[in-house]
Amino acid sequence: MKTRYDAEVVIFGNGESIKDGSVVVENSQIVYAGESEHAPTAKTVQECNTIMPGLWECHGHFIGLEKLDFNQEFFTHPFHQAMRVVEDARVALYSGVTTVREVGGYGVYLKRVIQEGTVPGPRVYSSGGMLSITGGHGDLHSLPIGVWNYLSLHSDHWMFNTVDGVAECLKGVRKQLRQGAEVIKFHASGGVLSELDDPINQQFSTEEVKAIVEEATRANVAVAAHCHGAPGIKNALEAGVKTIEHGTYLDDELAELMIEKDAILVPTRFIIEESLKMRDMLPEYARIKMDQSAGRHWEALKLAIRKGVTIAMGTDIAGSRKSPLNRWGDNAKELEYYVKAGMDPMSAIVTATGNGPKTLGPRAPRSGMLKEGYDADLLLLRKNPLEDITILQDSANFQAVIKSGSPVWFKS
Template identity: 35%
Template sequence: MSTTLETPPLVIRNASVLDVEAGTYSTADVVSVAGKISSVGPDAEAPNGARIIDGTGKFVIPGLIDAHVHVVASSADFRSLTYTPASYVYAQTARIMGEMLRRGFTTVRDLSGADFGLAMAQEEGLLEGPKIHFCGHALSQTGGHGDMRLPGEDHDPNGRGCCGIGRVADGVDAVRAAARDEIRKGAHHIKIMASGGVSSPTDRIDSTQYSMEEMRAAVEEAQAANRYVAAHAYTARAINRALEAGVRSIEHGNLLDDESLRLFLEKDAFLVPTLVTYWALKEEGKEFGLTEEMWAKVDSVLTSGLEAISRAHQAGVKMAFGSDLLGGMHRHQNEQFRLLGKVQPAIDAIRSATTTAALLLEREGELGVIAPGADADMLVLGADPVADISVLADIPEHLEYLIQNGREIA
C-alpha cells in the first residue's frame, strides 16, 4: 500500500520466528519500518514510536499467498458475472477480499476476473484485502473454458457486460493481440485455457484447447514483456501440451502422468493444485444441486488430485498453494492446508503458500519470508503450524495478530 510510509514502526518481541526454507524457528525480535522488515534478531532496538507486540510463546510466520483465486467470484456461476452490474460485483469483491485477508492471506494471485482497478484500490488503501497479482481476462478459444455462451447463443463473446472472466481469441494473431492487450492493462501474468472445465457450458473437461502455435504465441508475448503464462489444464494430455509450449504454471493438474512429472522438472514449471474446491463440492455439492452421479465424479477427481500431489511432491515438482473457491465456498480456503498435509509434510505445505508461491509470482525475497527487505506481512500464531498443519486449516482459533505491510489488521 502507498500508505505504508504513514505506518508506525512495529516490533514483535521474543517470538519463535519461522525460517521457511530451513524449516526451523529461532527466538528473535522482528522490526518493521515503513512497511518493510528492517531486522530480525535478538534484542532489537525499538524505533521511536514503535508499536510493541509481546511474542513470547508465539509463532511468527510470513503472510500467506494463495496462488489461485477469483476475487470477483461471488457466485459459482461465472456466466452470471457477464451480466451482473459492475457496482454489485465490486461490493461483493470487497467483502470476499476482506475475508481472505483475515484468513491470513496477505497476497493472492488472481486467475481471471480481477483487474488494474482492484489492484490499485488495494495498493492505495481504498480496499482492504490481499495484494493482488492479476491476469485480467483469461484467454480462451471459441467454445473453450472462457466462452460462457450457451449452444443457442450467437452474440459476440467479448461484447456483453463488464465482469466476465474470459475473452475469446482464435488464431495466433488474435492470441498475440489479446495477450498484448492484457499486458497493456497491467497484467502480471497471462492465463490461457488449455483444457475444458466444469463451469463452461459447451466444452468437455477432457478436451484440449488452443493449438500449440496459439499457446506458444501467448508464451512469446508474455516473455517479451517479462511476464509468464499460467494454463488451466486437467488431463495429462492438456498438461503436457501446455508445458511443451512453455507455460510456467499448470492450474489444477489433477490427472497428470509420468510424462507430466518429467516435463515439470525439465521446464522448471510449477503445479498449482486446487483440491479444496473439489473437497467443498464433495462436502456441500448436493446442497448446491449436484446429482449423485456428479457427486461421485467430484469424489473421483478429489482422490486423483491427492494422488497427483503426492506423486509431484515425491518427484520434486515445485507446487504453489491454490484454492480456486467460488461463491459461498470461499470460506473453506484454509482447508487446503489440511488436504496438503495428508500427502506432504506440514513445512512443505507452508512453503507452498510462502516461499514457493513467491517464487512463482517472481517476488522471491520480497514475499513469503521474514527477512530484512521483505514486505512486513506476518501472522502471529498461538500454536506451531510446522508441528500441526491444522493450525493453519483452523486459523480463526490460532491467529492472534495479522500484519500486512507492517500494519496490524484489526
C-alpha cells in the same frame, strides 16, 4: 519507527525456522529476521508464540458469485459482483491472506482501490480475464454465440475472453496487459464447470500457446495454464508456461517434465473438496465431471508431493460471503489437504509463503519470506502451525495480521 516482534518460534517461509527469534520492521519493510540475541532494539516490542509470513493465495477469483455455476456470471450485474468482491478482499486479508495471485476476475480493479487505501484487502496480482478457445472452458456454451462474442470482445470487466488463432491470442494477451494484468491465464484443457468440453482434451494448438507465452514473456509476465488432461499439461510446459493449475492427470513423466522446466503446480484441492460437499448444487454436467476427476486429482497431488514438484498454494476460491461453501477467508484449508496427501507441515507453509512470489515469474516481488528487505507482511500466532497446520484456518489462533508493516488488526 521500528517495531520488534519477539517469538518463541520464527518460521521464515523458506523451509527454515528457529526458536527465540525476532523480526524487526521499519515502515513497510523487514529490516531484521533472526535470533533475538542479535536483534536491533526498538521502541515498541510485541511478543507472540509464532511469527510467520502472511499467506499467499496463488489461485483465487474475485468474481462476487454465490454459486459454482458460470452462468451466474452472466445473470449477475457486474457492479453487483464488484461490490461483493470488496468485502471478499477484506475477509481474505483479515484471515491472514496478505497476497493474492488472481487468475480471472475483477482483481485488476480491486488492486487499485486497495492500493489507493480506499478499502482493506491483500496485495493483488491479477490476470484480468482468462483466455479460452471458442467452445472451451471459458465459454458459456448455452448462450447464443453472438451474445457471447459481444461480451467477450467488448467488455473490459468480463472475466472470460475467447480467442482463436495466433492473431487473436496475441490480441487477448495485449488486452489483458492493457487493463493491468501481471500474470496471463489461459485454459490449456477442458474443465469441470464448463458444460460441453472434456477436461482431458487439450485446448489451444501448440502454435497458439507459444504465441501466448511469447507475448507474455515480452512483457515480463508469467503464464498460468488451467490444465487437467495430460496433453494440455505437456503442451503448456513445452511452450514455457510457468504454472500448471489443477494438474489432475499429472503422471510420472509429466511430473519429471515439470521439475526439468522449473514449473510450479498450483493444486487447488480446496475447490474439489468444496464441490464434493455441495455436489447437489452443481449443474448436472459438472457433477458428472467432478465425480470422474476428484479421485484422479488426489492421486496426482500425492504423486507431485512424492516426486518433489514445486507446489504453490492455490485454492480456486471464488465464492462470496453468502456462498454456502468455497468462501473467501477459508483459503488456509488447502494446506490441510497437502499435509493429508503426504507433505510435512513446514513444506506446506513454504507453498503458501516462499513459493508464492515464484508464481509471478519475472514479476516476483520480495515477499513471502521473513528476510531483510522483504515486504513486512506477517502473521503473529498464538499457536505453532508446524505442530498443527489447521490452526491457520481459524483467526482465533492469530494475535495479529500485519500488512506493509501496519497491523490490519491486533488482539493483545
